[in-house]
Amino acid sequence: MDASDWDRRYAEARQWSVEPNQTAARLISALPAGRALDVAAGEGRMALWLAAQGWRVEALDFSAVGLQRGQQHAAADARVSWRVADVRTADLGERDFDLVLVLYLHLPRADMRDVLARCAAAVRPGGHLLVLGHDRENLSRGVGGPQEDAVLYDTALLGEAVDGWQVAQLEQIERSTDSGTAIDTLLFARRP
Template sequence: MDSSEWDARYSSVEHPWGSAPAAALSARFAELTPGRAIDLGCGDGRHARWLADAGWTVRAVDFSSVAIELARSGGEDRAIDYTVADARTWEPSEPVDLVAIGFLHLPVDELVAVIAGAASWLAPSGRLLYLGHALENFTHGVGGPPDPSILPAIDDLARAASGLQVRELGHLVRPVGEGRAIDVLLHAQPWGTAAHRDLKNGTFT
């Protein structure tokens, strides 16, 4: 994965995917109580800006320096801290209430590792939201990356969510012109600190 390709894309088109947030994410953001959020793979900041406008304090991370420059030029907002870094290796310094990952596409095993790692950043009541183009979009949809090796299937996101409470995991189909795009959504959270059964002793701890 080379940031220069993405630098060139962001240099050639002001908002490659539009300036509005993905509706599937903003609808779910709106159900949450604002706190500390990470927008991982933030691109030009469309999701980070929505979250900041809604009262969140946001750390927005992307490995394209051009994308981060565009995001910063979208308006001064002290609630957003933009950072140039690789989503595969960057980590926050403290737990957060939300990790949002919108249309970050990596080789699937790398993506699974990134999502699983991001889940470890969550506070006990935190949420993780991933939205991306589904593998099924390659054969049944339109648009999106033309490389199936970077498109997750539902079972890939299930692997990424191992150990989490999964609130939603499924396909979302949206019209695109006369065709359709097929996305995949994961919404998960930690199980928290509720009492659990000790299977060996048959007691709750």
Template sequence: MPHDHPMTVDAMLKQEFWEALYQRDDRIWSGNVNVNLQTEVEGLKPGRALDLGCGEGGDAIWLARHGWTVDGADISTTALARAEAAGREAGVTVDWLHRDILSWRPEDAYDLVSAQYMHLPPALRRDVFTAAAAAIRPGGSLLVVGHSPKAMRQFDGQKPPEELFFEPEEITGYLGDAWQWLVETCETRGEGHHTDAVYRARRLEA
């Protein structure tokens, strides 16, 4: 994280923080798909997908390459501009959306909503993931991946606030009527500083 932007929860919730992060370097992320997304999505039938917090677009572009119709949403206009350029270079079409995900409630219905490493305080985590689940049509899937509390890694010499991390079981509480869902993945993967919570649930057909 930028050294002139302290890693506090309040700072990390503001657009200015993320613009400063992305503007610090020409590219922050690798551009490659997150491995847990690839693992969890490869067996799903492509449909319409929403990549929440899409950043520079690596996951959204991978989904588009594999037959999905994709919306990518992020708070950072710098990240979205890079994602749009990367999508053009890859020869895929993605609808890039500038949204404050903390307050946005998706208007459309999706066959997949993916939230990769979206670390929020508990109350906001509940609101965002509940809204994500509500946007999934019958037969569609919610995929949430984040760092487990077992993975208290440092970033630029700073340790993120522990409240931003979660265990996969927590996500079941955000589905609404749990009887309408089938939890297909709920586990931690990796070890040490690379321990991730991986959660995927499918909304049952009516």
């Protein structure tokens, strides 16, 4: 899908809950607030939650409509900057962020490797990278998510981005949904 497809989806209806992703929120809540990059932020639910926790956040997405939805829900004092850009070509910076968050961004593997490498490069020493998305095994024993193997995660793909880092979690996790159990891949790592 491209930006115009997502703009249409966001214009038709809210796509996800306004609540933060619970797995990400649990892991992040132990970190001191700093500067965060929310990659593929969509409607901004994580960006808004991070801002409420004291983080300064850059929310990046290629859907202007999705980001506008987030801005509509932002408190007047929310510390979020909203940037419309395609993560595949956007400048993510070098060692600029205490936290880079990538939730449910699914791209072809070559694109995803590049994006993950650039996301890792954007993390400051001592900062964290958190990546969470649908695992390849979701096709055979899970529910939801893209149904195309070439855009799904596995631990090998995510682990490539953080070679030499302190990896707190790199694993498959199960997530309960209304439709059944989804299989996700989680990476949470600290840059030395």
